[in-house]
Amino acid sequence: MTFGIPIGGTVADPHVSWIRDVTPGTPEGCQECLQIGSPWVHLRLCLTCGHVGCCDSSPMRHARGHAGVVGHPIVQSFQPGEDWRWCFVDEAFV
Template sequence: MHGCSHTSDLPAVEPEPLAKTCEECLALGQHPVQLRLCLSCGHVACCDSSPSRHATAHSHATGHPVMRSFEPGESWRWCYRHRSLV
């Protein structure tokens, strides 16, 4: 893992999750797979293993570059712009 320029732009305190699961999946009647938390705004969405890839869609729509796993016991982070762990 390495740092990237986008981590310095993140809020000093991690945002509160806006939901407990991917509400976009629920609205579509889909089962969320592997949740992700946007570290810019707290949006919770599903990973790329889900049919609709809502976390990636959120990053592309908002420009928010870094998310972390929202799964119990996991804390890794991903930068969508650099396509790498940070």
């Protein structure tokens, strides 16, 4: 699977310019949850830097925290079989 490559169609979201061809930093799970021993529900991949964080349904919501602190707006689902992307700035699928 290639991460960060646009998934067909034209996207109006201006934050897609932040998308890069990234390598997941911690493909085995959420970076912060792995460090503190916290569970997660689903994983999200930052398409700017490759940070792997947990979703908003997870106790710690590290993907959203990363977006807020670092300012990287778009994540892609890091779940097998899913290929959707989400912009935290616009709160919309891209």
